[in-house]
Amino acid sequence: MAETVSSSSDCWDVPEVYKHHEQQKICVSRPKYREGRKAKAVKVYTINLESRYLMVQGVPAIGVMAELIQLCALYGAVEEYRPLDEYPAEEFTEVYLIKFQKLTSARAAKRHMDEKSFYGGVLHVCYVPEYETVEDTRHKLQDRRRYVIRTVQNKARENKQQEGAYKEPTTSDTTTTSEGTIARQGKTSNSDHTLVTSNTSHFLGFPLLPLPPQEHYFCGHKNQHRNIPTEDKMGTLHNAITETKHQPEERSTSRQISSDTDKSSGRRLTPNQASAMRFVPRNTNLENRKRRMEEAAEHSLTDVSGKNEPLIGPQLPEPPKVDMEDESLNTTVSLIRNTMKQAGSVCDLRPVEKKMKPRRRI
Amino acid sequence: MWRKGSCEGSDRFEYLQTLVTEFQDTDSEEAKEQVLANLANFAYDPKNMEHLRQLQVPDLFLDMLTEDNENFVEFGMGGLCNLSMDPECRDIILQSNGISLVINCLSSQREETVLSAVTTLMNLTTPLSRPEITDPGVLQCMLRFSLSQSPRLRNLAAVFLQDCCTEEQVAQAEQQMQGQQTAVGIPLPKD
Numbered sequence: 001m002a003e004t005v006s007s008s009s010d011c012w013d014v015p016e017v018y019k020h021h022e023q024q025k026i027c028v029s030r031p032k033y034r035e036g037r038k039a040k041a042v043k044v045y046t047i048n049l050e051s052r053y054l055m056v057q058g059v060p061a062i063g064v065m066a067e068l069i070q071l072c073a074l075y076g077a078v079e080e081y082r083p084l085d086e087y088p089a090e091e092f093t094e095v096y097l098i099k100f101q102k103l104t105s106a107r108a109a110k111r112h113m114d115e116k117s118f119y120g121g122v123l124h125v126c127y128v129p130e131y132e133t134v135e136d137t138r139h140k141l142q143d144r145r146r147y148v149i150r151t152v153q154n155k156a157r158e159n160k161q162q163e164g165a166y167k168e169p170t171t172s173d174t175t176t177t178s179e180g181t182i183a184r185q186g187k188t189s190n191s192d193h194t195l196v197t198s199n200t201s202h203f204l205g206f207p208l209l210p211l212p213p214q215e216h217y218f219c220g221h222k223n224q225h226r227n228i229p230t231e232d233k234m235g236t237l238h239n240a241i242t243e244t245k246h247q248p249e250e251r252s253t254s255r256q257i258s259s260d261t262d263k264s265s266g267r268r269l270t271p272n273q274a275s276a277m278r279f280v281p282r283n284t285n286l287e288n289r290k291r292r293m294e295e296a297a298e299h300s301l302t303d304v305s306g307k308n309e310p311l312i313g314p315q316l317p318e319p320p321k322v323d324m325e326d327e328s329l330n331t332t333v334s335l336i337r338n339t340m341k342q343a344g345s346v347c348d349l350r351p352v353e354k355k356m357k358p359r360r361r362i
Numbered sequence: 363m364w365r366k367g368s369c370e371g372s373d374r375f376e377y378l379q380t381l382v383t384e385f386q387d388t389d390s391e392e393a394k395e396q397v398l399a400n401l402a403n404f405a406y407d408p409k410n411m412e413h414l415r416q417l418q419v420p421d422l423f424l425d426m427l428t429e430d431n432e433n434f435v436e437f438g439m440g441g442l443c444n445l446s447m448d449p450e451c452r453d454i455i456l457q458s459n460g461i462s463l464v465i466n467c468l469s470s471q472r473e474e475t476v477l478s479a480v481t482t483l484m485n486l487t488t489p490l491s492r493p494e495i496t497d498p499g500v501l502q503c504m505l506r507f508s509l510s511q512s513p514r515l516r517n518l519a520a521v522f523l524q525d526c527c528t529e530e531q532v533a534q535a536e537q538q539m540q541g542q543q544t545a546v547g548i549p550l551p552k553d
Contacts, residue, residue, distance in 0.1 A: 030396055042395055042433075044402040044440030047447075048477040048514065130513040137517040138525065141481065148447040151408035 047144045051129035052100045052136070054110060055084065059094045060121040068118070072098050075112065076105020093121055097131065103140060375413045378404060382417050395433050398426065402441030411448045420445055420454045427463040436475045439467050443478035446485035456486060461494050468503050468547040473512060476547075480507070480518045487526050496527040501535035503547030 059068055065083065072078050080099040087095040100106040106127065114125040132140070324330050378401070385397040401419055404410045414420070423445065426438025442464065445451040455464075464486070467479035487495050507519035523532050 031393075042399045044399050044437045044444075044474075045406055046440045046443045046474075046478055046481065048443070048474070048481055048518070129517075132513070132517055134517050134520040134524075137514075138521045141484065141521065145447050145485070148408040148411075149449065152411055152448055152450070155409060155412070 047141060048129065049127060050103060050107065051127040051132055051140065052079075052103045052106045053128045053131040054098045054100065054106050055087075055126055055128040056096045056098060056113070057087075057089065057093065057124040057126075058118075058121045059096055059123065060119045061092050061094045062119060064119050065094075065096070068096060069098070071113065071118070072100075072109050075100075075109035077101040097128065099131070103143065374410065375416070378410065378413050378417055378419075382419065382422065385422070391431065395431075395437065398434060398437040398441070402437050402444060405441045405444035408448060411445070411451055414445065415451060415454065420451055420460075421458055424455065424458055424460050424463055427467055432470070432472060432475075435467065435470060436472050436478075439464070439470075439475045439478040439482070443482045443485070446482045452486055452488070455482075456488070456491055461486060461491060465497075465500060465546060468500070469545070469550055471549045471552065473515065476507075477514060477518060480504070480515070480522055484522055484526055492526070496531055498531075498535050498538055499544035499546040501527060501531060502539050502544050505532070505535060505539060506547055 054072075056068065056072075059065075065081075069078060069081055072081070077100065078098055079101050080097075082097055084095040084097050089095045098106075098109075100109065110125045110127065113123050116123055129137070129140075324333055381397050381400055381404075385394055385401070388394060388397075401414070402423070405414055405419070405423075419441070423438040423441040426434045427442075429435055429438070442455060442460070446455055461483070464479050464482050467475050470476050470479070483495050483500070501523070504519045504522050507515050508523060510516050510519070
């Protein structure tokens with residue numbers, strides 16, 4: 001009985017307008033946190049609404065069928081297509097039925113083509129599951145079930161791997177894990193529930209990091225909250241370095257917080273750097289300069305080629321100090337600078353001696 | 363931003379938790395509908411299944427099936443249709459005696475609700491649950507659906523009759539239809 005009915009419902013029937021094609025009213029009363037990127041109606045999407053059959057309305061009736069099919073083919077193989085001349089269409093537009101080989105292609109095509117302009121018209125693309133055969137519907141449901149099962153299993157495996165990596169970063173293959181790790185995984189997955197539900201208190205267990213720049217804030221926070229040494233998609237353990245990497249970035253963007261810590265730790269800042277950060281009273285500036293001069297004097301007394309030359313006249317201006325914003329980098333910089341100075345001073349002495357000789361001759 | 367990467371997991375959970383909380387706390391019918399539709403759509407993505415299970419969303423959807431508001435029923439049924447694709451969610455629905463609630467939805471006036479119910483029943487079919495799902499009343503209902511004007515309903519009912527039960531069962535149900543009829547799947551009168 002069902003067979004006879006289904007055989008009459010192929011896609012060459014005279015189409016009807018179905019209610020689920022009507023565009024529903026867009027919902028405008030959503031609170032901010034539930035707002036999507038696009039304004040949408042309140043509607044639930046199920047596999048029953050999806051199909052590898054698409055209907056494209058609003059195609060300008062100017063003979064652009066080939067172009068339309070070419071556009072569709074960008075998203076996957078098109079198995080069949082035809083104009084739906086019988087379908088009610090707006091003036092000077094045509095309606096097309098397109099049957100993709102795969103549902104995923106139809107989904108991509110719908111997402112990219114719907115409400116896009118095409119030769120001066122605006123396309124309206126929707127699924128038309130009513131053109132499916134019984135076999136199409138069966139396959140669609142089977143594929144969907146398979147996909148869901150596969151994805152859920154993959155995710156479970158991924159979670160296990162992550163938990164495994166958290167405990168023991170070297171074990172990456174779950175199939176070869178020993179009994180011990182399996183037992184541990186079981187334990188962690190048991191505690192997973194409590195871990196997630198009580199995550200507000202979980203946050204407080206960590207020492208507070210200095211605020212990273214806003215756009216990185218959420219991601220950094222999350223990484224730190226979940227499991228620290230996770231791999232990203234490129235397979236690198238980037239979390240291990242985010243902390244140190246964020247700090248210089250943060251200094252350059254949000255100076256206000258860091259400037260205080262810089263001063264308290266007695267780190268030198270060049271005057272224009274300081275003024276760029278925030279207003280500093282003139283007195284403080286003068287004091288800072290005085291201190292810098294003293295320090296520079298100390299350096300020059302101890303450093304410069306170790307000679308106790310008497311200081312006559314005003315000092316040459318110090319080469320501008322470069323603050324690398326990092327203790328070890330600063331140490332390296334000063335080491336290199338001193339070495340360069342020593343090398344420079346040695347080179348300086350000889351030419352002077354050589355130059356003196358010709359003068360004597362004259 | 364929380365759509366990509368591995369660090370989005372807990373964020374998504376919190377978001378879904380916020381939705382569930384809003385659904386429970388709000389008195390606004392409209393907000394409830396929106397949140398319910400949101401949750402049902404999140405159930406479409408298999409990545410959310412675990413979170414939704416933790417938040418007991420399967421039971422939330424089942425509760426909606428007995429509501430008077432047709433939108434609640436439609437969205438709840440849609441959510442169950444999406445969730446039941448996952449074997450673990452399927453088992454939860456079965457444990458909560460979801461079958462009879464879903465069968466009741468076959469009598470809805472809304473096509474989407476009925477379609478979701480048929481698909482859900484197919485998803486819920488396991489060796490254990492098969493006797494309840496292939497009840498003669500349900501089979502008769504599917505036989506009527508297979509004569510429906512709507513190709514989508516016709517096709518789904520055909521798949522159900524071919525995949526979820528034996529030919530003998532169908533033949534038996536056809537015979538019974540000559541005699542007594544059941545009311546399952548006959549739309550309730552409009553009020």
